[in-house]
Each structure stands twice: as structure tokens, then as C-alpha cells.
Amino acid sequence: MFSGLVKWARGKSPWVCHLNCGSCNGCDIEIVAALMPRFDLERFGVLLEGSPRHADVLLATGPVTRQIKDRVVRVYEQMAEPKFVVCVGTCGISGSPFYPGYNLLGGVDAAIPVDMYVPGCPARPDAIAYGVLKLLATLDPKAQELVDEIEATRDTTGLIYTPEEMQQQREDFEETG
Numbered sequence: 001m002f003s004g005l006v007k008w009a010r011g012k013s014p015w016v017c018h019l020n021c022g023s024c025n026g027c028d029i030e031i032v033a034a035l036m037p038r039f040d041l042e043r044f045g046v047l048l049e050g051s052p053r054h055a056d057v058l059l060a061t062g063p064v065t066r067q068i069k070d071r072v073v074r075v076y077e078q079m080a081e082p083k084f085v086v087c088v089g090t091c092g093i094s095g096s097p098f099y100p101g102y103n104l105l106g107g108v109d110a111a112i113p114v115d116m117y118v119p120g121c122p123a124r125p126d127a128i129a130y131g132v133l134k135l136l137a138t139l140d141p142k143a144q145e146l147v148d149e150i151e152a153t154r155d156t157t158g159l160i161y162t163p164e165e166m167q168q169q170r171e172d173f174e175e176t177g
């Protein structure tokens with residue numbers, strides 16, 4: 001019962017923590033835009049939180065540098081379950097345009113598991129908001145209603161990718177070069 005209560009509370013008021021793994025700061029600005037009044041993720045109870053210990057969703061930007069890799073893993077491990085990781089931006093997905101670089105390990109998923117990918121250089125704030133909502137929909141039926149409404153009123157193709165979809169994208173890229 002207690003775990004059900006925690007799940008309900010997290011679905012109602014999810015807190016997000018932002019981590020720059022080595023980005024140019026472009027996507028970090030777009031995360032701020034997603035939280036500000038125009039896109040207003042906060043209206044869904046989403047709150048930006050400084051400590052990963054209190055956060056439910058990690059918004060990770062940029063490729064993972066060798067220097068920050070252990071810190072990324074530590075931040076992820078400090079978050080309590082259930083937790084989600086949203087990889088924001090193309091360089092967090094593939095390392096591009098910085099990869100290959102002597103100081104890079106790869107994308108965010110080279111260090112920690114990713115639950116949702118938001119492509120773009122930079123990623124769009126509405127896509128970031130949509131990606132977060134889509135994950136929250138697994139916890140909260142109200143968020144699912146919102147996602148259904150968004151998907152009924154606009155074309156969301158290519159805005160976000162699940163891990164399975166991203167794997168498929170990578171395999172297709174490998175095949176076609």
C-alpha cells in the first residue's frame with residue numbers, strides 16, 4: 001500500500017533534476033524553456049529539483065565525458081525508484097557533433113539506462129515536455145489523458161523515441177551507413 005501511495009504522489013508531483021554530462025549548454029537552455037510559462041511543465045506539478053535524491057526524473061544533456069562518467073552513475077544511483085532518465089538532445093544520444101573525441105565515452109546510455117530520448121540540436125522544449133509527460137503517464141492516468149490529447153491534436157512523429165525505437169534507428173543507420 002505504501003508503495004502505491006509513493007507511486008501516486010510521484011505521478012501527481014514529479015520532480016526533475018537536470019544534469020549536464022558535457023553538453024554545449026544549448027539543450028540546457030531548452031529545458032529551462034520547457035519549465036517556463038510558455039510550455040509550462042510546472043502546470044503538471046513538475047518541479048525542478050537540485051538534489052537527485054529528491055528527483056523522479058533525470059534530464060540528462062550532452063555526451064558523457066570520461067571525466068564525468070562516474071559522477072553521472074553516482075547521481076543516477078542516488079535517485080530513488082521508480083526513476084526515469086530522459087536523454088535530451090542529439091549529442092546525448094549519439095555523441096554527435098562532438099564524437100569521436102578523446103575525452104568522450106559516448107551518449108548518456110553509455111553510462112546509465114535511458115527511458116526516453118528527445119532528439120534535436122537543440123531539443124525542442126515542447127518535445128522535452130512531451131517526453132516527460134509520456135513517462136509520467138505510466139504512473140498517472142491524468143498524464144495519460146494529456147498524452148492522448150496531445151497525440152490526437154498534433155503529429156508527434158520523431159519528437160521522442162523509446163529505447164526500442166532508438167535501437168531500431170541505430171540498426172537502420174548501421175545498415176544504410
Ligand code: SF4
Pocket residue numbers: 023024025026027028061062088089090091092096097120121122123
Ligand atoms: S544537442 Fe546540440 S544544442 Fe543540445 S547540447 Fe548537444 S550540441 Fe548543444
